[in-house]
Amino acid sequence: METPGRRILLGRVLGAFGLRGELKFESWTEPREALFRYQPWILRDAQGNERQVSGARGKASGKYLVGHLPDVIDRDAAEAARGTEIYIPRDALPPPRPGEYYWADLEGLRVVNAEGIDLGTVSHLFSTGANDVLVARDDERERMIPFVQPQYVTGVDFEAGIVSVDWDADF
Incomplete structure (x- = not known):
């Protein structure tokens, strides 16, 4: 997959949550739930394979986020996504406020x-x-x-x- 421009790493998949394909996410956005606002995501697995995904959704749950990816439907698929990094194009972020920086x-x-x-x-x-x-x-x-x-x-x-x-x- 080729995506022009600079990318920003926003988080990663921590692993499975439950039996129906729910995932645990780590987010480096502020607030952390903002991770789901920036889509589509470019997902990069540990082998370097990339794919673009839209429609991820989730919510805060303790120290991480819990949510769904549209193509992850069971625990095995969720576990296989462990370690996947979540990127977005830099130009998808809003401009920072004066005196603030990404x-x-x-x-x-x-x-x-x-x-x-x-x-x-x-x-x-x-x-x-x-x-x-x-x-x-x-x-x-x-x-x-x-x-x-x-x-x-x-x-x-x-x-x-x-x-x-x-x-x-x-x-």
């Missing part, structure tokens, strides 16, 4: 501190619960910078491809 849009941008020192490029971001953390990598090291605005992250310039930070290059 993590995927920050990946690959250069990170430069207030002294003009290049700290590498944004590898990825992750959440600690207290705050998000931007990971900048160069050939020599990895820096973890709290994504706290404006204290540490002082600006994001997509046109220039730069995230400006107030961060010591030796830290």
